[in-house]
Amino acid sequence: MAGFFGKLLGRRTATNSVDLLAADLDVLPLASIVVTRDGEILSSNAAYGALVSGLAGGLERVDAIGREDDRPMLLSALSVEDASTVEISTAGAPSRVFRFLIGPENAGRRMVCVDDITTFRILEGQVVQSQKMQAIGQLAGGVAHDFNNLLTAMIGYCDLLLQRHRPGDASFADMMQIKQNANRAASLVRQLLAFSRKQQLKPVVLDITDALIELSHLLRRLIGQQVTLDLEHGRDLGMVRVDLGQFEQVVVNLAINARDAMPRGGHLTIRTSNDAVTHPRIIAHETMPAGEYVKIEVRDTGTGIPTDVIGRIFEPFFTTKPIGAGTGLGLSTVYGIVRQTGGFIAVHSQMGRGASFTIWLPRHRGDIQDEGPREVEAASPTEAAQDASILLVEDEDPVRAFAARALRGKGYRVMEARHAEAALQLLEGGEVPDLMITDVVMPGMDGPTLIHQVRQNLPSLPVICVSGHADDDLRTRLDQLGGAIAFLPKPFSLKQLSSRVHEMLKNG
Ligand SMILES: Nc1ncnc2c1ncn2[C@@H]1O[C@H](COP(=O)(O)OP(=O)(O)OP(=O)(O)O)[C@@H](O)[C@H]1O
Ligand SMILES: [Mg+2]
Structure with missing residues (x-):
């Protein structure tokens, strides 16, 4: 650090008697200031003026622009003699992240270069978040894989037992209980697989407008009479290629969350539209390629999502609901289904002003036909002895x-x-x-x-x-x-x- 500052100041740091105030800060490419040990700004260059313009007190005291809790950190770094680096968030919204490169102390003064690293930190956060989601997905997929084997054996042996204990048998009811619970476990595993994007989808080309109208009866029953449902259908809405059951699951999960966020009633709006995306866009922590999309917004007028919670809502098992009320798999399932379908999802929320989830699904152009794999009829073979x-x-x-x-x-x-x-x-x-x-x-x-x-x-x-x-x-x-x-x-x-x-x- 000393070398860096020394170079900027024409290598005059060889002696201890450099007059920092005499330095011409305007030759420096970075926003730079000279400050006292306790943070008073003695001189600054134009780049610094531009950086802090709009931030109250930014030209008088170096700590004035920081958030209240970050200020002591900056001041204590100024009070030690050695060079150091400090990052603080600025006060006000939207907050920015500034990095302060503090030069060594010289006759009670120090030179400080300031850099706006907001974008860098956002990108870094996105990478970390997407790695985290990927890791959890792998873990969930692995657990689900092992569980599937265990459940196959449990359900299978239960079936074998049930063949020997027909209705009316004293053990029949107990075995049915075991089987039903194993089936419930299997449906939990399906949700985990949905999140890890490893479940089997049967995509069909779908008209979202029809699908939503069809679903609206169920939705109205689910959300109760306190909440009104408004459907705003986009005109000439494009087709999408999704698994119908999974698409319904996505909308139902979002609607139930909205209902839970509006205990005293409110409005749930589902709006669809076409969205032609001309440049790649960052959605949450993923890059959505340019292309044509069908956009589905699910908006409520509920409590909203606190900022410290919003970053975690898509993680499996993350819930703020009391034990027994939520499993925390709702949104992770939504996320998995949307991503496996080639779509993207973003959330916006302000405390007290509701939440809005936006989903983009790639628009399907081409043949409108059912491309899903053939379903087997559940017909059970009747022949007793099969010679094969x-x-x-x-x-x-x-x-x-x-x-x-x-x-x-x-x-x-x-x-x-x-x-x-x-x-x-x-x-x-x-x-x-x-x-x-x-x-x-x-x-x-x-x-x-x-x-x-x-x-x-x-x-x-x-x-x-x-x-x-x-x-x-x-x-x-x-x-x-x-x-x-x-x-x-x-x-x-x-x-x-x-x-x-x-x-x-x-x-x-
Ligand atoms: N519309 C919303 N408004 C406010 N908070 C929400 C909303 N949707 C989700 N959340 C928050 O996100 C958390 C996670 O949601 P998610 O659907 O994954 O799980 P859950 O609803 O808690 O449980 P589950 O859906 O498995 O029954 C919720 O506990 C809640 O805190
Ligand atoms: Mg939920």
Whole structure:
């Protein structure tokens, strides 16, 4: 630091008797001042004048421009002899962040250069925030993946028990309780997957106006009579390509939050419009590329969101509601769905003046047709003994054990393999299955690679892929493999497993 200041002042700091007041601050490229130990400004350059213009007292005392709690920090840095750097936020709104480079003390005076680093700090905050969201997403996705395996086994064994204990049996009601609770756990896991953007979407080309009109009856019931709902539909609104159920979930979650923020009633407005974005825009901490979007604003007249809370509302499990009232997954689900759909979401709020959430979804141009993957009918196979052999590849023991038992119970012959390599060995041994069921994520070779290898010798072998999540990447890989491949999401029930197997054997 001394070297830096020394250079600026023509290397005169070699002696202790430099007269800082004689320095020509206007030759300096930075906003600069000379101050006393207690913060009084003795001289300043034009750049400094420009920097603090509009900030009261900025030309008299160096600490006058700072926020009350930041001022002591600056003054104490001036009172120690050594050079130092201090960052303070300015008083008033919008607040800016100034960095003070304080030169070493010289005869009771010091030279200070000041830099406005507001933009830098905002960008830095955005990077930190987006890394945080990404890390939480990865964590949530990982937890959800493990939970899906556990739940598949729990729900599956429960189904097996239920086959032996029919309604009327003393244990039936208890088992139904277990199954219902496992299903509730599965729906929590789905929300986590939504946040980590790893859930399966069935996008269709959708008219948001129709979807909102359709949804408005439910919304009115949800928000109660104290809150009025206004729909303001944009004219000639573009189409979007989203999963309808997920889109409804987004609007419902936002509406419920709005209702909770308006305990004494108020207005909930949902407004749609087209938004042609000509330059990339920073939305929250992400960059929205230029393009055509459909904008959906959900605005309420509730309590508003405090500034210390607003930065965290999209995090999973963040809630300000009492224990039992909120899980804190509402907005993280919204965020995940919007981002997985290629959209963006921003929030604006002022305390006491309500909150407004804005969503941009990419406008869809092109064919209007249902592109969603085929849904399997839940028809359960009736035939008791099925003469077919199935190769089952799954690394999770409880999942494999349940699936094998369930399939054997249906009369299939089942070969079990705990990883892809073991499956290949079985096939090399001369086994020829009629169907292969394989997990996607396994240690060693993964599902898609296994399918590719197996298809070299058995090109028409039908395959069912089971997985806790299906990101776009996996879909593309499966599509590239071609042939008869069905997808079965975890957790699955006995019925879902057997009907998918039945269907593949029939068609495949
Ligand atoms: N419209 C709003 N007005 C005021 N505060 C809001 C609004 N929407 C969300 N919040 C704040 O954000 C927090 C997180 O919302 P989120 O929907 O993720 O969880 P939750 O509503 O608390 O619980 P859950 O939705 O899982 O039942 C809320 O607890 C609340 O403090
Ligand atoms: Mg909520």
